[in-house]
Amino acid sequence: MSKMVQIENLYAQIGEKKILKGLNLELEEGKVHVIMGPNGAGKSTLSKAIVGHYDVEITEGTIRYKGEDITNEEPETRALKGVFLSFQNPVEIPGVSNAYFLRTAVNAKRKFEGKEELNAAEFLRKARELANELGMKTELLNRSLNEGFSGGEKKRNETLQMLLLEPDFIILDEIDSGLDIDALKAVSEGINKLNDGKRTFLIITHYSRILDYVKPDYVHVLKDGQIVKTAGAELVEKLEAEGYAALGES
Amino acid sequence: MEERTLKEILQNHAPKLPLPTKKSEPYRYFDIEKLLGRQCKWTKAQKTAPKQGKSLEITDGVLTRIPQNVEVTFSEERELFSEHFDPLYFVSHALSQEVITLEFKTDTVLNIEHKFEEKGALRAYRLVFKVAPNVSVKIIERFVECGSQESVVLQGFDLFVGRDARVEIIKEQTLGNDAYVPIHSNFIKVEKQASVKLFTFDFGDGSGLELVDAHIGEEAQVVAKHLLFAKSSAKRGTVSRLIHDAKGARSEQVAKNILQDGARGIFDALIEITHNGAGAKAHQNSSAVLLNDGAYMASKPQLVINIDDVEASHGSTIGELDEDQLFYLRSRGIVYEEAKKMLILAFANEIIDDVSDKAVVEAIHLAFERAYYGEGQLECIATCHNCEDMVLGER
Known part of the structure; x- marks a missing residue:
C-alpha cells in the first residue's frame, strides 16, 4: 500500500512552547486514520503543522505528501495539491458571501488541476445539491461565511467544502464536537461519501462518537508530542474502557 | 483672470472671513496650508441656460442640465448657519455668486452629477436642498473628473428637512491624484421626527475633506456612514459635528477606512448632546484597516454629553487584516x-x-473595485453577496 503522507521526526512549537517532539507518522492511501490523545498532547498542532498554519513553527523534520516535501509550502499550495483541514472552530467572515467564497475556492482548485472553471449556475446547482444531502439550509449559501451559523451549521459547511473541493488528504479536527445526533450522522455520511478507497482521512478526536459512523483502519495515540501507539480499530474500545493511562503499561 | 495662491484669492474676495490654518481643529490632520499655498486661477462662473436631462448636472459649478421633475431656483440670498464650525463653509458661500436651490415638495429620486473640467482653477458653489414635510427624497451625488487638473473645489450643500420627511443622500467620489482637491462643507437641519441618511463613499489617491455640521430635531434621526479607501499620499476623510438639541434625537455614525501606501485617513467626529437632548441615542464607531506600514489613520471619535438621560457609545479600532x-x-x-x-x-x-x-449598491461596488484594482485591471463585479443568482463576471 503506498503512503499518502509521511511525517518524519517532526518538531514544532507555538511561540516558545515546544509541542511536537520528534513525531513520526505514516498515513496510507485510501485508509481512515484516527488520532486520539489527551488534552494538550499536540493533536491540533499536528493538524496545523500539516496545513501550514502561521501559528506553528516547524524547527525540525519533514512532512511529505504524495512523496513530495511540503514542509515549507504556502497553505494555499498545499490546499491546491489536495490537503484539506476541517477546522475545529471555523472563523466567521462578515461581508464575504459563502457562495462566493465556495465558488472562488472550487474554481481555484479546478484551475490548478487544468480543468474548466464552473460558471455561477453550474456551481450553484452543485452546491445546493450537496447542501441538501447534508441537511444544510441552502439559504446559508447566501449568508456571509459562517457568520451567525450555529456550531452544527459550521461543521456542515466545513463538510460541504470538503465535498466540493474533493481533496485527497482530509484532516478532520474535532469534527464531531458540538454536533447533535442528526448533524453527526449527516456529517459522517458526507465523510463516507468521499471515502472511496483512494483518499486518506486523518480524524482527530477526543471521543469515539464519530467512530460509530466512520470506521477507522488505524488508530494512533498522540501523547506528549509523539505517537506512542498505533493499532487497529480495536484500540478505540480499549482507550474508552481504560483511558490513556493504560497505555503506559502496554 | 486672476492667478494667485488660494490664500491670496480668498483673502481678496472674502477679506472679513477667517481662513483655516494648520492649527484649526477641523483641518488638524489635513494639509490645509499646502492647499492654501496652491496657485489657482479664479474667474466668475459663466452661467448658461441649462438643458433638460435625466440627471441634474453641474459642470465647474454651473448648472448645465436639469431633470423635468425638479424645481430649481437661483438666489443671491442665502440662509447661513452662523455657528458652523468650518471656516471654509462661510468662504464657499462668500465666493459662490448665488446658491442653486432645489425644493422637494413630492417624493423624488434625483441623480446629481458634478463634473470638473478646469485646470488649475478655484471653483466655489453651493447647493440648497429644501425638503417639505412628509416627503421622501433620495439624492445620489457623483463627482466626476472630466479633465480637471490641480484645481480646488469649495462646495457643499445646506439641507433643510421638514417634519416627518425622509432623506437619503449617497455621495460617491473617486479622486485621481492631481485632478482636484474638494472641500465639501455641509450643513444639515432636521426637523421633528424626520430622518436623514448620509452615505459618503470616498475612493482614490487624491486628497479631500468632507465636513458636516448637523442639527437633529425632536425625535429626529441622522445616520451618517462613511467608507474611505485612500491610497498613494492622499489625505482624506470626514470631520463632523452632530448636535442633539431636542429630546429623543438619535444619531448613528459609522466610518470604515481602508488605507494603502502612505495614505492618511481622517475621522474627526463629535456628537454633542445638549441640555435639551433628553432621551438621546447616539452611537459612533470608526474602524480602519492599514494595508501597509506607511498608512496612517487619525481617528478621533468624541462624545460631549450634557445631560444624564441618554444612551451613547463610541469606539475606534485600527489594525491589519x-x-x-x-x-x-x-x-x-x-x-x-x-x-x-x-x-x-x-x-x-x-x-x-x-x-x-440595489442599483446604486452595484454602482458603488464597481467604483470601489475600480479604485482598489485600478482602472483597466477590473474584469468583474464579484461581490454582490446577497445576489441569489450570483450573476458574476469572470475574473
Missing part, C-alpha cells in the same frame, strides 16, 4: 493576494450594502 480569516481562505486554495482582496471587499461591503437602492 485578521490573520485567522486570511488563513482560512488560503487553506481553501485561495492565494494570498486574492484572499486579502476578498477581506478588504468584505470590510467595505458592510457599508456599501446598507444603501437601500
Whole structure:
C-alpha cells in the first residue's frame, strides 16, 4: 500500500512552547486514520503543522505528501495539491458571501488541476445539491461565511467544502464536537461519501462518537508530542474502557 | 483672470472671513496650508441656460442640465448657519455668486452629477436642498473628473428637512491624484421626527475633506456612514459635528477606512448632546484597516454629553487584516493576494450594502473595485453577496 503522507521526526512549537517532539507518522492511501490523545498532547498542532498554519513553527523534520516535501509550502499550495483541514472552530467572515467564497475556492482548485472553471449556475446547482444531502439550509449559501451559523451549521459547511473541493488528504479536527445526533450522522455520511478507497482521512478526536459512523483502519495515540501507539480499530474500545493511562503499561 | 495662491484669492474676495490654518481643529490632520499655498486661477462662473436631462448636472459649478421633475431656483440670498464650525463653509458661500436651490415638495429620486473640467482653477458653489414635510427624497451625488487638473473645489450643500420627511443622500467620489482637491462643507437641519441618511463613499489617491455640521430635531434621526479607501499620499476623510438639541434625537455614525501606501485617513467626529437632548441615542464607531506600514489613520471619535438621560457609545479600532480569516481562505486554495482582496471587499461591503437602492449598491461596488484594482485591471463585479443568482463576471 503506498503512503499518502509521511511525517518524519517532526518538531514544532507555538511561540516558545515546544509541542511536537520528534513525531513520526505514516498515513496510507485510501485508509481512515484516527488520532486520539489527551488534552494538550499536540493533536491540533499536528493538524496545523500539516496545513501550514502561521501559528506553528516547524524547527525540525519533514512532512511529505504524495512523496513530495511540503514542509515549507504556502497553505494555499498545499490546499491546491489536495490537503484539506476541517477546522475545529471555523472563523466567521462578515461581508464575504459563502457562495462566493465556495465558488472562488472550487474554481481555484479546478484551475490548478487544468480543468474548466464552473460558471455561477453550474456551481450553484452543485452546491445546493450537496447542501441538501447534508441537511444544510441552502439559504446559508447566501449568508456571509459562517457568520451567525450555529456550531452544527459550521461543521456542515466545513463538510460541504470538503465535498466540493474533493481533496485527497482530509484532516478532520474535532469534527464531531458540538454536533447533535442528526448533524453527526449527516456529517459522517458526507465523510463516507468521499471515502472511496483512494483518499486518506486523518480524524482527530477526543471521543469515539464519530467512530460509530466512520470506521477507522488505524488508530494512533498522540501523547506528549509523539505517537506512542498505533493499532487497529480495536484500540478505540480499549482507550474508552481504560483511558490513556493504560497505555503506559502496554 | 486672476492667478494667485488660494490664500491670496480668498483673502481678496472674502477679506472679513477667517481662513483655516494648520492649527484649526477641523483641518488638524489635513494639509490645509499646502492647499492654501496652491496657485489657482479664479474667474466668475459663466452661467448658461441649462438643458433638460435625466440627471441634474453641474459642470465647474454651473448648472448645465436639469431633470423635468425638479424645481430649481437661483438666489443671491442665502440662509447661513452662523455657528458652523468650518471656516471654509462661510468662504464657499462668500465666493459662490448665488446658491442653486432645489425644493422637494413630492417624493423624488434625483441623480446629481458634478463634473470638473478646469485646470488649475478655484471653483466655489453651493447647493440648497429644501425638503417639505412628509416627503421622501433620495439624492445620489457623483463627482466626476472630466479633465480637471490641480484645481480646488469649495462646495457643499445646506439641507433643510421638514417634519416627518425622509432623506437619503449617497455621495460617491473617486479622486485621481492631481485632478482636484474638494472641500465639501455641509450643513444639515432636521426637523421633528424626520430622518436623514448620509452615505459618503470616498475612493482614490487624491486628497479631500468632507465636513458636516448637523442639527437633529425632536425625535429626529441622522445616520451618517462613511467608507474611505485612500491610497498613494492622499489625505482624506470626514470631520463632523452632530448636535442633539431636542429630546429623543438619535444619531448613528459609522466610518470604515481602508488605507494603502502612505495614505492618511481622517475621522474627526463629535456628537454633542445638549441640555435639551433628553432621551438621546447616539452611537459612533470608526474602524480602519492599514494595508501597509506607511498608512496612517487619525481617528478621533468624541462624545460631549450634557445631560444624564441618554444612551451613547463610541469606539475606534485600527489594525491589519485578521490573520485567522486570511488563513482560512488560503487553506481553501485561495492565494494570498486574492484572499486579502476578498477581506478588504468584505470590510467595505458592510457599508456599501446598507444603501437601500440595489442599483446604486452595484454602482458603488464597481467604483470601489475600480479604485482598489485600478482602472483597466477590473474584469468583474464579484461581490454582490446577497445576489441569489450570483450573476458574476469572470475574473
